[in-house]
Amino acid sequence: MGHCSCCAHGHGCASEKENGVKRSVFQEYWKVGLSFILLIAGIVMNALDVAFFQKEYVALAWYVIAYLPVGIPVMKEAWEGMKERDYFSEFTLMIVATIGAFYIGEYPEGVAVMLFYTVGELFQEKAVDKAKRNIGALLDVRPEKALVLRDHELIVESPKNVKVGEIIEVKAGGRVPLDGTMESEVAAFNTAALTGESVPRNIRKGEEVLAGMIVTDKVIRIKVTRPFDKSALARILELVQNASERKAPAELFIRKFARVYTPIVIGMAVLIVLLPFVYSLFGTHFVFTFNDWLYRALVFLVISCPCALVVSIPLGYFGGIGAASRLGILFKGGNYLDAITKINTVVFDKTGTLTKGTFEVQECKPVSGIAKEELIRLIASVERNSTHPIAKAIVEYAKQQNVELVSTSDTREFAGFGLEATVDGNTVLVGNSRLLSKFNIAYPAELLKITDTVVVCAIGTNYAGYLLLADTLKDDAKTAIDKLKALKVKNIQILSGDKQSIVTNFAEKLGISKAYGDLLPEGKVRHLEELRQDEANQIAFVGDGMNDAPVLALSHVGIAMGGLGSDAAIETADVVIQTDQPSKVAEAIKVGKLTRRIIWQNIMLAFGVKLLVLILGAGGIATLWEAVFADVGVALLAIMNAVRIQKMIK
Incomplete structure (x- = not known):
C-alpha cells in the first residue's frame, strides 16, 4: 500500500488500514455494482422509450459495457479450465447461455444471467471465507509476541522467529506462545482453551507445556521444543481448515456427476434447437423459428447449471466441520x-x-487401635509438601473429611519407595509396601494381592494401615x-x-x-x-x-x-x-446426522426446482429470468441452508 508518511503522528497507519479495507471491498464489488447500475438504467431507458436508446447499436453497446465487468472474469475462468482440458465447466455454460441471449437480442437477460451468477459466486466465497475465519478465530489462540532470553536479556519477539532450544518467559496470566518443556520447578496452568477442562493443571519441571495454555500463578520459563508452525495447536488449526480436502462420498459423487452432466446438458440444449428443425423439414404445418428454439435452449442451459449442488454440498460439510x-x-x-x-x-x-485418569481415595483401612481420622491425618501431613498426583489426592481427601493436618519435620524422600518424617516425636513412614520391607517392618500379605494403588503407613516400627486409591469415572x-x-x-x-x-x-x-x-x-x-x-x-x-x-x-x-x-x-x-x-x-x-440431513435437503431442493423450470423452459413457458432464479436463486438458498448448520449447533 506504499509508505505511510503519517506514522509519526500516531494515527495515520490506522486510517491507512481502514482505507485499505475500503479499497479491497470496493475492488471486490465495483464490477457487480457497475453492471447492476447499467442494467437497471438500460431497462428503465427502454421502458421510458428514451430516444437515443431505441437505436439497436446503442442498446447493444450499452448492454455489452454492462456485461463485460462481470463477464470477463468468468471468461478467464473458462479459458483457464479449457487449458486444463475442462471444456464443460459451469463457466462455459454461463458464457454460451449469455452470448446466445445477446445473439437473439435479449440483451438485459444476457447481462442478468451473468450478473446474478457472479453475485451467487461472491456469496459462496463469503460463506466459505466466513466459515474458515470462524474456525481460525476459534482455534488460533496463540499470542502474537514472545519474551525470548537472548544474551541474558529478555527480548520481545514474534513467536515465528523463536528457534527450537531457546528459552522463553511467560508472565502470570500470560498465554504460552510455543510448545516446550518446563524449565521452572512447578506452575499451575489453565488448559481450558485446549481441553475445555476448567480445573487448573500443575506442570512440573521437564514436563510438556503446549501453546495456548495460560500460566495462572507465577512467572515461568519454557525451553522451546517445536517451531511456531509445528505446535500441537497449529497442527490442529491446519487439520480443520484443510479438512475440506478429504471429500465425503456425496462430494465425490457430485464432482464426478458434474463432469458427465455438463456435456449431456449442452448436448440436450443442441437437440432442443435441432429436433424441431428436423421435424419442420418433413413438410408438416409446423413452422420452425430458430431464435425461439434457441431461446428455449438457452433457458435450458442456464437452469441446468449444477451450481447449487457443486457449491452447497462441500459448503455443507465444511459448515458441519466448523460447527463441530x-x-x-x-x-x-x-x-x-x-x-x-x-x-x-x-x-x-x-x-x-x-x-479421569486421576486418583481418588476409595477406602481407609487402619489397624485396630488407630482411628481412621488419625491414619488420614498422619499420611496426609507427611504427603502435604509432595507434588505427586497421589499425594495431592490424599491431601484433598483429608480436606473433604475435615481432618486437620499437623506439622512434620526431618522429611526424607526415598525415590520409588515413599517418605519418612517425624510427627509428634514419632518416625512415620508413608509410601508403598517396598518402603516397609526396606525398613524391615512386617505388614499383612493381603496388601500384595490388591491391584489398585495402595499407600501404606507405619508409626515407628509398627504397621498402621493403608489408604486405597483408584481412578474415578x-x-x-x-x-x-x-x-x-x-x-x-x-x-x-x-x-x-x-x-x-x-x-x-x-x-x-x-x-x-x-x-x-x-x-x-x-x-x-x-x-x-x-x-x-x-x-x-x-x-x-x-x-x-x-x-x-x-x-x-x-x-x-x-x-x-x-x-x-x-x-x-x-x-x-x-x-x-x-x-x-x-x-x-x-x-x-x-x-454428522444433521449435516447429512441438510445436504440431502439441498440436493432435493436443487433437483426439484431445476426439474420444474426445465420442463417449463423446454415448453417455452419459462424465460431466462426464471432460469436465473432456478440457477442462482436455488444456489443462494442452498448456501444459506448449509450455513444454517453453524447456527443450529451450539
Whole structure:
C-alpha cells in the first residue's frame, strides 16, 4: 500500500488500514455494482422509450459495457479450465447461455444471467471465507509476541522467529506462545482453551507445556521444543481448515456427476434447437423459428447449471466441520463426518477416556487401635509438601473429611519407595509396601494381592494401615452412554488393560453389559478384528490416542479423547475430541446426522426446482429470468441452508 508518511503522528497507519479495507471491498464489488447500475438504467431507458436508446447499436453497446465487468472474469475462468482440458465447466455454460441471449437480442437477460451468477459466486466465497475465519478465530489462540532470553536479556519477539532450544518467559496470566518443556520447578496452568477442562493443571519441571495454555500463578520459563508452525495447536488449526480436502462420498459423487452432466446438458440444449428443425423439414404445418428454439435452449442451459449442488454440498460439510470444532470436536474431513452417521457399535478404552485418569481415595483401612481420622491425618501431613498426583489426592481427601493436618519435620524422600518424617516425636513412614520391607517392618500379605494403588503407613516400627486409591469415572461418563443409547447405538463395549473386576465394576455403574479387562494392546486389536468380521458392525473406537493407535486405525471411525499433545492421537484418529468429555462422542454423531440431513435437503431442493423450470423452459413457458432464479436463486438458498448448520449447533 506504499509508505505511510503519517506514522509519526500516531494515527495515520490506522486510517491507512481502514482505507485499505475500503479499497479491497470496493475492488471486490465495483464490477457487480457497475453492471447492476447499467442494467437497471438500460431497462428503465427502454421502458421510458428514451430516444437515443431505441437505436439497436446503442442498446447493444450499452448492454455489452454492462456485461463485460462481470463477464470477463468468468471468461478467464473458462479459458483457464479449457487449458486444463475442462471444456464443460459451469463457466462455459454461463458464457454460451449469455452470448446466445445477446445473439437473439435479449440483451438485459444476457447481462442478468451473468450478473446474478457472479453475485451467487461472491456469496459462496463469503460463506466459505466466513466459515474458515470462524474456525481460525476459534482455534488460533496463540499470542502474537514472545519474551525470548537472548544474551541474558529478555527480548520481545514474534513467536515465528523463536528457534527450537531457546528459552522463553511467560508472565502470570500470560498465554504460552510455543510448545516446550518446563524449565521452572512447578506452575499451575489453565488448559481450558485446549481441553475445555476448567480445573487448573500443575506442570512440573521437564514436563510438556503446549501453546495456548495460560500460566495462572507465577512467572515461568519454557525451553522451546517445536517451531511456531509445528505446535500441537497449529497442527490442529491446519487439520480443520484443510479438512475440506478429504471429500465425503456425496462430494465425490457430485464432482464426478458434474463432469458427465455438463456435456449431456449442452448436448440436450443442441437437440432442443435441432429436433424441431428436423421435424419442420418433413413438410408438416409446423413452422420452425430458430431464435425461439434457441431461446428455449438457452433457458435450458442456464437452469441446468449444477451450481447449487457443486457449491452447497462441500459448503455443507465444511459448515458441519466448523460447527463441530466449536463444540471441541475436530473432524479430519467430510468423509469422517459422513462415516460417523453409520456408527452402530462404540468401543471405549477405560483409563483417561471414561475415567479421569486421576486418583481418588476409595477406602481407609487402619489397624485396630488407630482411628481412621488419625491414619488420614498422619499420611496426609507427611504427603502435604509432595507434588505427586497421589499425594495431592490424599491431601484433598483429608480436606473433604475435615481432618486437620499437623506439622512434620526431618522429611526424607526415598525415590520409588515413599517418605519418612517425624510427627509428634514419632518416625512415620508413608509410601508403598517396598518402603516397609526396606525398613524391615512386617505388614499383612493381603496388601500384595490388591491391584489398585495402595499407600501404606507405619508409626515407628509398627504397621498402621493403608489408604486405597483408584481412578474415578468422568462426570459425564454416564451421560455419554445414555446419549449413545438414545441415538440407537445398542452395542457399547469397554476394553481395558486393567483388572477384569475393576472394569466390570465401572461397566455396571455405566450400564454397559460388555466389558473386557486384562487386555494388552494386541488383545484389543484381536477383539476389534473379531467385531469387524461381522460386516453389519460399523465401529467407532474411542481411546486416548497413545497406546490405542493400532485400534484407532483399525476401527471405521477412530476417536481420540483429549489427545491434543499426542502426535499419535492427531495422526491416527479420524476425529479428535479436545474437551476430554466422552459425551462429545454422541454430539459428534448428532453433528454428522444433521449435516447429512441438510445436504440431502439441498440436493432435493436443487433437483426439484431445476426439474420444474426445465420442463417449463423446454415448453417455452419459462424465460431466462426464471432460469436465473432456478440457477442462482436455488444456489443462494442452498448456501444459506448449509450455513444454517453453524447456527443450529451450539
